[in-house]
Amino acid sequence: MVSKMISSKFQVTSFRGYLISFFLTSLIFSLFYMSAFFKTFNNVTTLWSSKPLVIPEPSYPVRFAYLISASKGDVVKLKRTVLALYHPGNYYLIHMDSEASEEEHSEIAEFVPSYDVFEQMENVWVVDKPNLVTYRGPTMLSATLHAMSILLRKASEWDWFINLSASDYPLVTQDDLILAFSDLPRDLNFVQHSSNLGWKVNKRANPVMIDPGLYSLNKSEIMWADKQRPVPTAFKLYTGSAWTVLSRSFAEYCIVGWENLPRTLLMYYTNFVSSPEGYFQTVICNSEEYRNTTVNHDLHYIAWDYPPKQHPRLLGFRDYRKMILSHRPFARKFKQDHGVLDRIDRDLLSRQNGEFTTGGWCYKRDNSTESCSGLQREKFGLLRPGTGARRLRSLLRKTLYTDDFETRQCK
Numbered sequence: 001m002v003s004k005m006i007s008s009k010f011q012v013t014s015f016r017g018y019l020i021s022f023f024l025t026s027l028i029f030s031l032f033y034m035s036a037f038f039k040t041f042n043n044v045t046t047l048w049s050s051k052p053l054v055i056p057e058p059s060y061p062v063r064f065a066y067l068i069s070a071s072k073g074d075v076v077k078l079k080r081t082v083l084a085l086y087h088p089g090n091y092y093l094i095h096m097d098s099e100a101s102e103e104e105h106s107e108i109a110e111f112v113p114s115y116d117v118f119e120q121m122e123n124v125w126v127v128d129k130p131n132l133v134t135y136r137g138p139t140m141l142s143a144t145l146h147a148m149s150i151l152l153r154k155a156s157e158w159d160w161f162i163n164l165s166a167s168d169y170p171l172v173t174q175d176d177l178i179l180a181f182s183d184l185p186r187d188l189n190f191v192q193h194s195s196n197l198g199w200k201v202n203k204r205a206n207p208v209m210i211d212p213g214l215y216s217l218n219k220s221e222i223m224w225a226d227k228q229r230p231v232p233t234a235f236k237l238y239t240g241s242a243w244t245v246l247s248r249s250f251a252e253y254c255i256v257g258w259e260n261l262p263r264t265l266l267m268y269y270t271n272f273v274s275s276p277e278g279y280f281q282t283v284i285c286n287s288e289e290y291r292n293t294t295v296n297h298d299l300h301y302i303a304w305d306y307p308p309k310q311h312p313r314l315l316g317f318r319d320y321r322k323m324i325l326s327h328r329p330f331a332r333k334f335k336q337d338h339g340v341l342d343r344i345d346r347d348l349l350s351r352q353n354g355e356f357t358t359g360g361w362c363y364k365r366d367n368s369t370e371s372c373s374g375l376q377r378e379k380f381g382l383l384r385p386g387t388g389a390r391r392l393r394s395l396l397r398k399t400l401y402t403d404d405f406e407t408r409q410c411k
Helices: 002-050 074-086 103-113 116-121 139-154 173-181 200-205 250-258 260-268 279-285 317-326 338-348 387-400
Strands: 064-070 093-095 124-126 160-165 207-210 223-228 245-248 300-302 330-332
Touching: 064 139, 064 173, 074 093, 074 103, 074 317, 074 330, 074 338, 093 103, 093 139, 103 116, 103 124, 103 250, 116 250, 139 250, 139 260, 160 250, 160 330, 200 207, 245 250, 250 260, 250 279, 260 279, 300 317
Parallel strands: 064 093, 064 160, 093 124, 300 330
Antiparallel strands: 160 245, 207 223
């Protein structure tokens, strides 16, 4: 009996001890949890009050990376072209030929930081070590490849590379261009090309030339070798326009060159007259991966004399209507500050000389005297396309969605 009482008392004591231990443990965990909760709450409250949420800026459907080349005496034209082309969603690299004077290089170097939006967006650069460019030599091609490599490294988000000169000018706003290209496959390459070299076989393919600009500090004419070379059999030659719109993927292919084709052709075109009019055409049309991405168009309005001369003729008022009806986004060549540029500014770009082209990011009401001179942050990411987008979309539809589109690719 006594043993049963002791056992019963022991059980009660054990049960009470268990309850006490349970409550103490629960209390400790509750205090610990509440302490952690308030500590976390305090941290969140402090974070919220000292660092407001950062809302990411809206992006654009597509982005372009521009190379704008200029030479001696082109400073005024270059500045005007850059301002007409500028958009905060794009990237711009300026190459001023090393033949230009120190004053011209200094003026361009001071031009970029003179605009707050350039400094704010950090999307306009000047080539620090410019190339010496020889007319008809491969040094322009070298400068273009150099620019592509810089833009690939400095800007991670762009879809197409566009090479222009200071003598080019846009016929549409960048909002128009962005919207028109937003529906296109990102691998398309606008490269005007043909395998029918004609007279170029004897005048460009067969002769062997050397460009002193590749090794000399002073510009001089290209030099000719005594012997000629036959047309290649390892690859097929193509020719076309030096003005292109290249996809980022193809640009990487030309620069990185995971196949040897781009390097092989670069060495061949080192001794080829006017190599920018054949290099990209020959690379893309001899590449199994990219030959079916070509669009046989350079998106430029260019007027030639008949019969054609060495250079296209300068555009003027008599070409204005034809430029618009061509639905092309770019035109060349223009004389410095020609009156037709003022008309393009007024009628097509809604800008005044010295200002940016009006767009969703920098918009002014009709008949307003307010200048489009800086980024309106609340409007960044907005597009305000105009009639230029409709014209360009019409051109792209006619070019891309035709029955003979494939038959015009690398034939």
